[in-house]
Amino acid sequence: MGLSAHARRHVQQQATKLIAERFRDPLRRNTLAGLLERTAEGWHLAVRTGEPGTADAFLIGRAGVFAVVVTDPPPDEATMRAVARDAEERFAGLPGPGGQRIARSAVTLVAIGGAGSAGPFWSLPAPKLDQLFRRDTVHLTARQAARIASGLAARLRGYEWLKVAAPEKAAGSFELLSAESVADDQLLAAVERPFETWMTFLHPDQAALASRNYSGPARISGPAGTGKTVVALHRMRHVGRRSTGPLLFTTFVRTLPPVNETTFRRLAPELADRAQFVSLHAWARAFLDGRGIQLNTNPRLIKDAFARAWTQHREPLERLGPNYDYWETEVQRIIKGQGIATLEKYQSIHRARRGLRLDRGQRSKVWELYETYSENLAANGLSDFHDLLHRASAELERRPLEEPYASVVVDEAQDMTLTGLRLLRTIAGDGPNQLLLVGDGQQQVYPGGWRLSDAGIPIQGRGEVLRVNYRNRAGILDFARRINAVDDLDGAAGVALRDADSVNEGGVVQSWTGTQAELPGALTAAVRELTIPHGETALITFSNADAELCRRFLESAGTPTRALERYVGEAEDRLHVGTVHRAKGLDFRAVLVVQLPHPSPEDPAEQEEQRELLSRQRLVAATRARDFLWWGVVPS
Numbered sequence: 001m002g003l004s005a006h007a008r009r010h011v012q013q014q015a016t017k018l019i020a021e022r023f024r025d026p027l028r029r030n031t032l033a034g035l036l037e038r039t040a041e042g043w044h045l046a047v048r049t050g051e052p053g054t055a056d057a058f059l060i061g062r063a064g065v066f067a068v069v070v071t072d073p074p075p076d077e078a079t080m081r082a083v084a085r086d087a088e089e090r091f092a093g094l095p096g097p098g099g100q101r102i103a104r105s106a107v108t109l110v111a112i113g114g115a116g117s118a119g120p121f122w123s124l125p126a127p128k129l130d131q132l133f134r135r136d137t138v139h140l141t142a143r144q145a146a147r148i149a150s151g152l153a154a155r156l157r158g159y160e161w162l163k164v165a166a167p168e169k170a171a172g173s174f175e176l177l178s179a180e181s182v183a184d185d186q187l188l189a190a191v192e193r194p195f196e197t198w199m200t201f202l203h204p205d206q207a208a209l210a211s212r213n214y215s216g217p218a219r220i221s222g223p224a225g226t227g228k229t230v231v232a233l234h235r236m237r238h239v240g241r242r243s244t245g246p247l248l249f250t251t252f253v254r255t256l257p258p259v260n261e262t263t264f265r266r267l268a269p270e271l272a273d274r275a276q277f278v279s280l281h282a283w284a285r286a287f288l289d290g291r292g293i294q295l296n297t298n299p300r301l302i303k304d305a306f307a308r309a310w311t312q313h314r315e316p317l318e319r320l321g322p323n324y325d326y327w328e329t330e331v332q333r334i335i336k337g338q339g340i341a342t343l344e345k346y347q348s349i350h351r352a353r354r355g356l357r358l359d360r361g362q363r364s365k366v367w368e369l370y371e372t373y374s375e376n377l378a379a380n381g382l383s384d385f386h387d388l389l390h391r392a393s394a395e396l397e398r399r400p401l402e403e404p405y406a407s408v409v410v411d412e413a414q415d416m417t418l419t420g421l422r423l424l425r426t427i428a429g430d431g432p433n434q435l436l437l438v439g440d441g442q443q444q445v446y447p448g449g450w451r452l453s454d455a456g457i458p459i460q461g462r463g464e465v466l467r468v469n470y471r472n473r474a475g476i477l478d479f480a481r482r483i484n485a486v487d488d489l490d491g492a493a494g495v496a497l498r499d500a501d502s503v504n505e506g507g508v509v510q511s512w513t514g515t516q517a518e519l520p521g522a523l524t525a526a527v528r529e530l531t532i533p534h535g536e537t538a539l540i541t542f543s544n545a546d547a548e549l550c551r552r553f554l555e556s557a558g559t560p561t562r563a564l565e566r567y568v569g570e571a572e573d574r575l576h577v578g579t580v581h582r583a584k585g586l587d588f589r590a591v592l593v594v595q596l597p598h599p600s601p602e603d604p605a606e607q608e609e610q611r612e613l614l615s616r617q618r619l620v621a622a623t624r625a626r627d628f629l630w631w632g633v634v635p636s
């Protein structure tokens with residue numbers, strides 16, 4: 001810490017004296033004095049001097065708002081729930097920046113004293129008090145913290161605001177969280193951006209969804225950057241506080257859950273141990289393992305099983321126009337992804353987002369391909385990813401979870417398959433607040449669409465829409481709005497990105513067009529001119545091969561890179577590179593998008609489908625950028 005030894009002693013003495021005049025119990029004396037010392041660094045502290053029954057203290061600073069109970073042994077859950085209710089009411093609606101309000105779930109509940117309690121609150125042994133002041137959770141400005149404190153003061157009876165100060169001379173030497181020096185700190189400068197305030201403040205629409213009571217499965221949709229994930233995390237904290245079971249946050253992609261886990265640990269340290277962040281496939285595999293069921297899902301062997309089926313059935317299908325990839329997608333995303341078990345069913349479905357119309361005879365040919373593929377899998381003891389999810393559903397129906405989840409959140413639900421959604425419904429059940437689907441049809445980055453209603457999840461009357469974009473500065477949002485991507489997650493036009501409201505001004509977009517030979521030079525120049533740190537920058541492409549190519553360009557020009565797959569949301573110093581599939585759900589201050597030419601299919605229907613898919617992928621790529629977007633295209 002930045003206080004000189006002399007200043008620290010001075011502050012400690014004052015704090016000890018002020019507390020000793022008011023409290024007798026040694027634990028309370030030590031703990032409250034420890035908190036009081038921090039007021040010399042810009043924190044605000046109110047200690048309870050009146051009737052018991054609520055928090056012993058409220059602590060407010062740049063790392064957030066805390067309701068503190070000091071006791072050994074730790075309090076029981078009922079006591080902390082009462083403290084939570086009281087704190088939520090006291091803070092409710094205090095104003096924040098840009099018409100936002102304090103979220104009910106923003107207050108962190110902390111019990112300080114005895115160790116080892118597992119409840120819906122953070123239990124800290126007294127010697128670990130310092131953890132409250134972690135620098136990675138700083139997200140408010142000193143002024144915002146002061147405004148919250150004064151708003152609370154007007155509502156607080158039976159509490160006394162205490163403050164100590166460092167001796168005059170040392171005042172300029174504070175570093176970490178002192179209001180004066182924080183702006184100079186390189187690392188903390190990043191949090192001066194408006195983006196992180198969501199940990200405390202939410203837009204009223206967001207706040208309402210974070211704490212609304214739903215009698216069954218619910219859904220939050222809305223265009224990119226409107227805070228759907230933020231709301232889902234607040235909601236998880238809200239529900240977690242009012243329940244005891246485990247919490248599950250899952251997505252279709254493997255790379256997103258670890259990033260959200262990092263965020264949630266910062267938002268809700270008290271629930272970190274109860275919350276599981278994992279892709280649905282990893283969940284299913286672990287679940288089946290736990291039941292003693294091991295499936296062979298070797299991707300290479302599965303590819304091979306399909307390739308062999310293809311050689312048998314390719315002729316009639318190739319005559320229809322599209323190539324191998326198209327038919328593999330048809331079998332994987334349409335037949336298996338939607339869990340279609342019979343030819344009759346396949347004959348009758350609407351193949352959303354598949355360009356080529358197929359008549360009954362043609363569908364029979366596809367079905368033959370699917371059947372041979374299934375036989376090849378069975379003959380080799382293989383299960384593909386859809387089989388894995390299907391098997392997990394069957395096993396769950398046979399014997400439900402011993403400890404059901406209190407809440408299951410599905411982020412980026414638009415990319416889940418129907419088989420996946422059905423499994424999620426079986427995991428979560430239809431009970432109140434148990435299943436939340438979060439998604440945006442415009443951002444579907446995998447081919448082969450479906451509608452939410454096809455999953456049979458009853459969300460009638462519990463579908464919510466967010467429309468204020470908090471991520472992209474206006475210039476970037478304007479650029480992204482011009483990308484024409486279709487949304488039919490619900491078969492109806494939802495709120496598209498072009499209708500989203502923007503709140504962050506500024507933003508720079510640079511477009512570049514050139515030949516493939518010119519790309520390395522243009523790209524490295526763009527990186528050289530970046531004013532945003534590389535660790536907060538991502539380069540996004542539309543295929544793995546393109547990502548690898550760009551990564552090599554950057555590395556050979558001396559720019560260290562890291563694969564987006566390995567990003568977990570922590571600060572880094574390398575530029576992240578990966579495909580749009582790995583970038584979805586994330587954001588970076590600067591984004592470079594590189595679009596390279598790819599052979600276009602000859603079949604017009606397939607061409608149209610690919611064009612639509614690329615539009616959605618371009619929209620996802622552009623909306624990952626907060627402040628700066630470089631958009632490089634090598635035309636075909």
Ligand SMILES: Nc1ncnc2c1ncn2[C@@H]1O[C@H](COP(=O)(O)OP(=O)(O)OP(=O)(O)O)[C@@H](O)[C@H]1O
Pocket residue numbers: 100194195196197198201202203206222223224225226227228229230231440443469470471584585586587623
């Ligand atoms: N109330 C808020 N105040 C400040 N920043 C916010 C707020 N809500 C969201 N943000 C910021 O906006 C960005 C987008 O939030 P989030 O990722 O939750 O949006 P999303 O709707 O899930 O986006 P996408 O669909 O593109 O993945 C994040 O950087 C987040 O920090």
